[in-house]
Amino acid sequence: MAHRTIDVIGGGPAGLAAARLIKLADPSARVTVHERSDSSTATFGFGVSLTESTMRNLAAVDPTTAEQIRRVSYAGHSLTLRGADRDVQLHGARNLAIGRAALLQVLTDAATAVGVDIRMGSRVDFSDTDADVVIAADGARSAVRDKLSAELGVHISYGSLHYMWCGADFAVDTAYFAARSLDDSLFVTHAYPYADDRSTFLIEADEQTWASAGLARNEDGLAPGETDEASVRLLERAFAGDLRGRKLLTNRTRWARFPTVSLDRWSYGNVVVLGDAAHTAHYTIGSGTKLALEDAIALAAALAENADVTKAFTRYEAARRPGVDRFKHLAARSQGWWSSYRSRHEQSPELVALSYMTRAGNLSVADYAADHPDIVREAVRDLGDAPVTEPAALDDWILSRPLGHTALTLPRRELDPGSVPDGVRRITWSDGDVGGERAANLLARFRTESETTVVLLEGPDDAPTVGARIDLAERLRWATPCAVLVAIPAAARPEGAAAVAAGRCHAVVIAR
Numbered sequence: 001m002a003h004r005t006i007d008v009i010g011g012g013p014a015g016l017a018a019a020r021l022i023k024l025a026d027p028s029a030r031v032t033v034h035e036r037s038d039s040s041t042a043t044f045g046f047g048v049s050l051t052e053s054t055m056r057n058l059a060a061v062d063p064t065t066a067e068q069i070r071r072v073s074y075a076g077h078s079l080t081l082r083g084a085d086r087d088v089q090l091h092g093a094r095n096l097a098i099g100r101a102a103l104l105q106v107l108t109d110a111a112t113a114v115g116v117d118i119r120m121g122s123r124v125d126f127s128d129t130d131a132d133v134v135i136a137a138d139g140a141r142s143a144v145r146d147k148l149s150a151e152l153g154v155h156i157s158y159g160s161l162h163y164m165w166c167g168a169d170f171a172v173d174t175a176y177f178a179a180r181s182l183d184d185s186l187f188v189t190h191a192y193p194y195a196d197d198r199s200t201f202l203i204e205a206d207e208q209t210w211a212s213a214g215l216a217r218n219e220d221g222l223a224p225g226e227t228d229e230a231s232v233r234l235l236e237r238a239f240a241g242d243l244r245g246r247k248l249l250t251n252r253t254r255w256a257r258f259p260t261v262s263l264d265r266w267s268y269g270n271v272v273v274l275g276d277a278a279h280t281a282h283y284t285i286g287s288g289t290k291l292a293l294e295d296a297i298a299l300a301a302a303l304a305e306n307a308d309v310t311k312a313f314t315r316y317e318a319a320r321r322p323g324v325d326r327f328k329h330l331a332a333r334s335q336g337w338w339s340s341y342r343s344r345h346e347q348s349p350e351l352v353a354l355s356y357m358t359r360a361g362n363l364s365v366a367d368y369a370a371d372h373p374d375i376v377r378e379a380v381r382d383l384g385d386a387p388v389t390e391p392a393a394l395d396d397w398i399l400s401r402p403l404g405h406t407a408l409t410l411p412r413r414e415l416d417p418g419s420v421p422d423g424v425r426r427i428t429w430s431d432g433d434v435g436g437e438r439a440a441n442l443l444a445r446f447r448t449e450s451e452t453t454v455v456l457l458e459g460p461d462d463a464p465t466v467g468a469r470i471d472l473a474e475r476l477r478w479a480t481p482c483a484v485l486v487a488i489p490a491a492a493r494p495e496g497a498a499a500v501a502a503g504r505c506h507a508v509v510i511a512r
Contacts, residue, residue, distance in 0.1 A: 019135075365391075457486050
């Protein structure tokens with residue numbers, strides 16, 4: 001393993017962190033980072049977020065770099081939903097944000113300090129290098145991955161939302177979400193501070209807004225890398241109050257649709273992919289940089305423990321794939337929630353907040369009520385006066401509430417399979433995608449029917465398809481006057497209670 005040569009293609013967080021950690025573990029290794037841009041200050045984006053769990057993982061293997069990242073980060077802000085007439089807090093001060101350029105500078109300095117050779121403006125093809133190991137860390141639009149598409153089994157799909165990364169030259173007082181209308185268009189911002197004088201403003205537009213605001217026309221004639229100034233000026237009007245009358249900061253800023261990247265295999269021969277080149281998870285759970293750094297930690301450990309490259313890659317993928325797949329599942333549900341924001345933004349902010357906090361299935365009503373009981377009490381007001389001071393009792397209380405629907409009356413919102421009423425329309429749903437053509441066709445078919453019926457969505461018990469059924473139920477509720485039931489396993493009972501409380505379905509059927 002001595003004198004192993006490593007070529008890293010891509011000088012983003014994944015590549016730089018991997019380079020340093022590999023060199024720390026094996027000082028005799030020759031590690032070279034090839035970054036095609038001439039300077040880290042030319043990076044896309046503004047601020048990025050990091051989780052405390054990622055910072056703990058990094059500190060365990062590289063406390064010096066972890067401390068340097070903390071030193072230049074912006075910490076302690078909470079997360080708020082800003083409604084039309086009042087704000088609702090989502091969670092407390094547990095966010096950590098850092099300017100992307102600042103993060104890259106820390107990681108560049110850290111890698112250089114241990115002898116990593118960083119070559120800016122270096123464009124290298126993986127097939128031209130004679131290194132023992134080639135690490136493809138060249139991002140979501142990875143050229144290496146594209147050239148090895150057949151060997152890696154690449155799958156890429158694009159979301160329906162259009163989004164644009166912008167910034168502001170002041171720190172907002174808290175991270176927040178807000179929807180702003182302009183004429184017939186609805187724009188949503190995800191804003192958060194990442195320095196004392198900087199904030200990120202990520203702004204989304206759905207297909208309806210894309211058409212009504214004529215955003216496609218704004219892109220006509222734009223050169224590669226050119227900012228869409230027409231759209232930026234429009235967004236400054238929509239968010240004038242949020243921006244305090246200031247201009248948005250831009251950096252090659254234009255509309256994009258999020259690419260969800262999945263690979264059947266993360267390596268081929270002596271080439272291995274990590275970070276966004278290997279997988280992407282939607283930005284609304286703030287996991288891109290988190291996953292990149294944790295990939296780097298796992299890959300460096302696998303290479304240090306295995307002289308055989310193939311065994312090292314196998315170890316790395318086995319260590320990382322389960323966690324990545326879990327985050328991808330959570331991110332996909334979060335992406336679906338935001339893609340359908342137009343259908344929920346006129347609800348009470350408390351109900352939207354509860355729906356947001358439970359959107360991915362990893363947090364329960366009780367989890368949210370433990371920190372914000374009054375918000376949960378108001379969110380479920382239509383069900384009755386919830387025992388929010390006893391969070392552990394909330395699932396039972398929610399599922400014990402009666403249902404009075406034109407198509408179905410129930411004494412409680414929880415049924416066993418044997419008590420499902422006769423005449424229910426049963427639909428088996430095993431597709432994890434509720435934003436695709438099959439779901440659209442199903443909803444269209446129900447819209448053409450005038451009869452109010454009872455629908456039961458059932459299918460496999462794995463987490464992704466259970467979550468998809470719940471999300472499809474919500475869309476069915478919006479599209480039709482039907483009473484919608486969802487079959488879930490007993491282990492998903494808290495998620496079922498959250499689905500009822502947030503209005504995603506009317507009741508759940510639980511097999512014991």
